[in-house]
Amino acid sequence: MNAVFKQRPALCEADIVQAATLLMLDCGYSAMSMRMLAKTLGVHAGSLYYHFPGKVELLEQVLSSVLQRRLDDWKVCKPKRRGALENLNAFVLFHLQRSSAFANEERLFERELRHVDDGLQTRLVALHGRYLGALSEIIVQGIRHGQFQVCNIDLTSQCLLSMISGVIKTVGSVNAMDRSVTESIAMLCRRLMQTQ
Template identity: 30%
Template sequence: MARTTGSDGARTEEAIREAAVALIAARGFEATTLREIADKVGVQPGTIYRYFPSKAQLLVALLVEHLEYLLESWSTAQPRTDDPVERLRAFVAFHIRSHTLRRREAFVANMELRSLSPADRARVVALRRRYEDLLTGILRDGIARGAFRLPDARIATFAILAMLTGVGAWYREGGRLDKHALIDTYTRLTLQCAGAESAPPAAAARTTRRQALALAKTTA
């Protein structure tokens, strides 16, 4: 049977991706079957093969999509300034907003890299490295300008990303902290980690609002 084309095909593919993310996030890749994904979408298992040659390729598509989303969204959301402190503030706000908005996608991308073949893992790791390099570039620029006091920008990158990404594991809307307070807290922690003095609150507020608007456009 020919693959569905047009808007119906796009909707089916998106439904398959969403179902796969939900099931893999809840049960893990190995424990999730294509039949379960098909049942959740309401299609026959064979339908999935029209879009993804295998369960492994479906996982690759999910991880690639998430990382490309981060890269493309940041290219739009990043502030128009060369101030490394403001850029770091913006990156923290962007990372937290995107990872709380796409909690399951982020979880799968971080936990299921181990399930990929060596070739597929290399492809995904290359994309992840590009995203990591964005933060490393900000930190190195800040070190060069005297704004940050860090012995190793690359190690700091791994430490900061681990801290920020971990938000998705515990943060829930409606809890003690709202999103703005969460971002403010983690921004302060990140600046302390970088050895930077806090930027003026007004600048931080402008950055947070700009990131929120840019991120909303990319997910509309």
């Protein structure tokens, strides 16, 4: 085969997103260029624009894939037919484990979301809302069974998720997985909502 027409690797959006995620984790969104990404993939930079109109749209897809994987992982780990207290414990443990295991991805989302314009943020906000919705469902279940008492379900979900995420930032990923820490956080979440 002529060297000018040598075969290039087939390119799909999933490969681009995966490579872009790794580059953004390594050097950040601002430092990553489409040329750098193309070189990593072994293709011409122009071929990336066939899949994504620009770098911002690629970032939106990277962040969407991070959020979608988190939501999909929860659906797999979510206990089947359990009570609200058990489901809350499972959610707290899941979020601590997932956020510890994929701490870089969580930080990527927090750090790079500011680069996505308001129009593209809609999908990201919806995906994050679905994850928050899973926690809200647990709270609603607890209210129905007289185990929880809260004034604002959505605000409570956001506060609990922020608190759980804050534990990882405060004590570190490794320490957050200590059983005494996970049990303490789950107990605190329950006590913040339980009826007296």
